Amino acid sequence: MNRSFTRGAMSFFEMHDQEGAIRSCYADVKRWIDETGIAGLHRRLEEAEAIFRRIGITFAVYGEGGDPERLIPFDLLPRVFSRLEWERLDRGIRQRAQALNAFLFDVYHRGEILRAGLIPQDLVYQNPAFRPEMIGFDPPGRVYSHIVGIDIVRTGPTAFEVLEDNCRTPSGVSYMLENREIMTRMFPGLFAKGMVTPVDNYPALLLQTLKEVAPPACKGDPVVVLLTPGSLNSAYYEHSFLADLMGIELVEPVDLFVENDRVWMKTTAGPRAVDVIYRRIDDDYLDPLVFRPDSLLGVPGLFHAYRAGGVTLCSAPGAGIADDKAIYVYVPEMIRFYLGEEPILANIPTWQCGTETGLAHVLAHLPELVAKEVHGSGGYGMLIGPKASPEEIAAYAERIKANPGGFIAQPTLDLSTVPTLGEAGVVGRHADFRPFCLVGKQMRLVPGGLTRVALTEGSLVVNSSQGGGVKDTWVLRN
Amino acid sequence: MELTVLHQTTYRYDTPVGQIALLLRLQPPQLNCQTPRDWQVSVNGEPVSTFHANGFGDSEAFFQQRRPVRELSIVASGSVETSDRHGVVSGFRQEAPLPVFLRQTDLTRPDAAIRAFAQSVVGPDTLGRLHALSGLVREVISYRPGSTSTASTAAEALAQGQGVCQDHTHLFVSAARVLGIPARYVAGYLLADDASQALRETHAWAEAWVEGLGWLGFDATNGLCVTDHYVRLCCGLDAQEAAPVRGSAFGATATAVQADVMINETRPDAAQQNQQQQ
Numbered sequence: 001m002n003r004s005f006t007r008g009a010m011s012f013f014e015m016h017d018q019e020g021a022i023r024s025c026y027a028d029v030k031r032w033i034d035e036t037g038i039a040g041l042h043r044r045l046e047e048a049e050a051i052f053r054r055i056g057i058t059f060a061v062y063g064e065g066g067d068p069e070r071l072i073p074f075d076l077l078p079r080v081f082s083r084l085e086w087e088r089l090d091r092g093i094r095q096r097a098q099a100l101n102a103f104l105f106d107v108y109h110r111g112e113i114l115r116a117g118l119i120p121q122d123l124v125y126q127n128p129a130f131r132p133e134m135i136g137f138d139p140p141g142r143v144y145s146h147i148v149g150i151d152i153v154r155t156g157p158t159a160f161e162v163l164e165d166n167c168r169t170p171s172g173v174s175y176m177l178e179n180r181e182i183m184t185r186m187f188p189g190l191f192a193k194g195m196v197t198p199v200d201n202y203p204a205l206l207l208q209t210l211k212e213v214a215p216p217a218c219k220g221d222p223v224v225v226l227l228t229p230g231s232l233n234s235a236y237y238e239h240s241f242l243a244d245l246m247g248i249e250l251v252e253p254v255d256l257f258v259e260n261d262r263v264w265m266k267t268t269a270g271p272r273a274v275d276v277i278y279r280r281i282d283d284d285y286l287d288p289l290v291f292r293p294d295s296l297l298g299v300p301g302l303f304h305a306y307r308a309g310g311v312t313l314c315s316a317p318g319a320g321i322a323d324d325k326a327i328y329v330y331v332p333e334m335i336r337f338y339l340g341e342e343p344i345l346a347n348i349p350t351w352q353c354g355t356e357t358g359l360a361h362v363l364a365h366l367p368e369l370v371a372k373e374v375h376g377s378g379g380y381g382m383l384i385g386p387k388a389s390p391e392e393i394a395a396y397a398e399r400i401k402a403n404p405g406g407f408i409a410q411p412t413l414d415l416s417t418v419p420t421l422g423e424a425g426v427v428g429r430h431a432d433f434r435p436f437c438l439v440g441k442q443m444r445l446v447p448g449g450l451t452r453v454a455l456t457e458g459s460l461v462v463n464s465s466q467g468g469g470v471k472d473t474w475v476l477r478n
Numbered sequence: 479m480e481l482t483v484l485h486q487t488t489y490r491y492d493t494p495v496g497q498i499a500l501l502l503r504l505q506p507p508q509l510n511c512q513t514p515r516d517w518q519v520s521v522n523g524e525p526v527s528t529f530h531a532n533g534f535g536d537s538e539a540f541f542q543q544r545r546p547v548r549e550l551s552i553v554a555s556g557s558v559e560t561s562d563r564h565g566v567v568s569g570f571r572q573e574a575p576l577p578v579f580l581r582q583t584d585l586t587r588p589d590a591a592i593r594a595f596a597q598s599v600v601g602p603d604t605l606g607r608l609h610a611l612s613g614l615v616r617e618v619i620s621y622r623p624g625s626t627s628t629a630s631t632a633a634e635a636l637a638q639g640q641g642v643c644q645d646h647t648h649l650f651v652s653a654a655r656v657l658g659i660p661a662r663y664v665a666g667y668l669l670a671d672d673a674s675q676a677l678r679e680t681h682a683w684a685e686a687w688v689e690g691l692g693w694l695g696f697d698a699t700n701g702l703c704v705t706d707h708y709v710r711l712c713c714g715l716d717a718q719e720a721a722p723v724r725g726s727a728f729g730a731t732a733t734a735v736q737a738d739v740m741i742n743e744t745r746p747d748a749a750q751q752n753q754q755q756q
Contacts, residue, residue, distance in 0.1 A: 111575060114575075121575065121577050122577050122580070124577075125575045125576075125577035125578045125580075125581075126577050126578070126580055126581050128581075130578070131533075132533045132534065132574050132578050133532065133533045134533060135533035135534075135572060135574050135575075136531075136533060136572045137533070257497070257542070257544075258499070258540065258542060259542055259544070261528070261540075288726050289499060289500075289501040289540070289724050289725075289726060290501065290724075293718065293724065293726075300497075300499030300542075300726045301499050301501075301540045301542055304501065304530075304538070304540035305540075307530060307532075308528075308530060
């Protein structure tokens, strides 16, 4: 997950219009805030936190690492999208998810977009995220990324931009569900009018999506399991939460084995065939016979069963080539190439240090830019120019010069702020947004997603490890 | 030429092992230069039949042993009709994009010495450079069995100046990639010219891409392009990826591994007569 960083205090505050009046989509929230009062909201927040602690929702989002037992701060004030805003987001998200899957099919087959010269071949084929093992294989429904998490920021009343795509195993959807659950339980009145579109059908849609991509060997109702690395994983809570809600088995690699080109789950009643694996485990650890031989985690033969059509892996191995930061720059081209459409959601302008002009620009403007490692994730190894010391900038410039292809840079952005409960009243805090698009035989998108908010004033860091919190996200019916 | 091969690999364990999984690339693919006949692969006498083409066009089979055993015997045998195509290898069931073969791996990653070595290779064109490279590899790494291990990298082998076919091939592919020439590691069998030089184990060589010709097999250990004395099994970016047998056994490490390859020309007289008729 990338973060972007603002310059001034002139950010768009999502609760107000340009004249400072309450935007109509926030009218109900505003009324509720006034009726409850700030002291009242703080009391209710304490109650909410007690509930979260009791149900035990504790995990770091987006593979941030950190203490998995830590409770992530919850902000009581919902972030609201109007129906019109959502309609555009919805179209933009689906468009992107479709193009990313088309790209994945293409690069593992004829590579038309590369032949057309729109994306440099080496950027794809020499990328470690491109898995030669997948060449020529047709995954069921030609879907590679079944859950696409797209990180979006807002920079103005009508300006939404995509920070990053997550095609492998995006996490955080359990927060979307839990935040809504808590809000509904504590403030039933807010939802009584039915103005907020529900998100609680996400697990059912996810299960439907997973069943739709059952492999050729599947007979009858597909058996779906969720494969977790284990209880020490930072997102284990989410793994068990989703498995519970879908009513499917939560398994670890040791619970599975391969025989006769099929995958079997060990149960007390004997082996049971598994058709679809929603895996929350990296490619490297799937199968020690094909990927990392020193991995003790994987299921030997799993990849063979997959290629033989005995099981479906969601997401497909090698799907990560589509969300690589070096590839991100080309997503608008993918949309034009595969769909013949203009991108509905814009990318953030990005300079690639691997190109001569990009490198020159980045080195000349580093103090104003956010620079990132192409293969880095979780915000590690990035430079926030405006917040860095001259020494840090000089040192980072040396790192870029040593390996230009390994870095990209983006301008600092005026991120919008959302109403957040402060000590003395409602304050504006920077936020991002991650919706979860499901791709099976058809695309499905629940109206909502996860909003992460930087709870410290002026901060743009929405990471929970650095004072970030989460809040409910509303999409209004009209 | 028709070659008869018997390739046996035996793993022994101190205590019975129940969960053994194997990925086998022991089925020579049908190619322009080779046609397998009556080829069979078995594990502890059980035939392995379902070979699928992988992303590189090689045949791959999965074998699982669940009943505890103390010994695992993998046998690949049969005959292969080969022909000399001046090193050109074609007819793969699946082709991977060429830039994939410019990727370096942990075993091939070039250090300063390999980069300098690659730059010292001169030739009029790609083909010329590859022939020069093949000759130079043997000059900088002398053939000395036992001087390196399967975990040795190209850089280590060059630094110590001694090695076996794996090391020659690693250095060849590493340097070729430095020169921008797609190259890959190949595992297979070699019929030695002289029975006293017989390897009794699998051999390794490289394939490099030459525009206009396609994949060309270079045996840097012997300083020549592949001929009808070679039977190709599979390829990969390095020795580990191109291993004809990859295995995983839960809770056990084999205490003894024994491999033996016997390769002969099938009825040399008949083969000669065949040639005369063509």
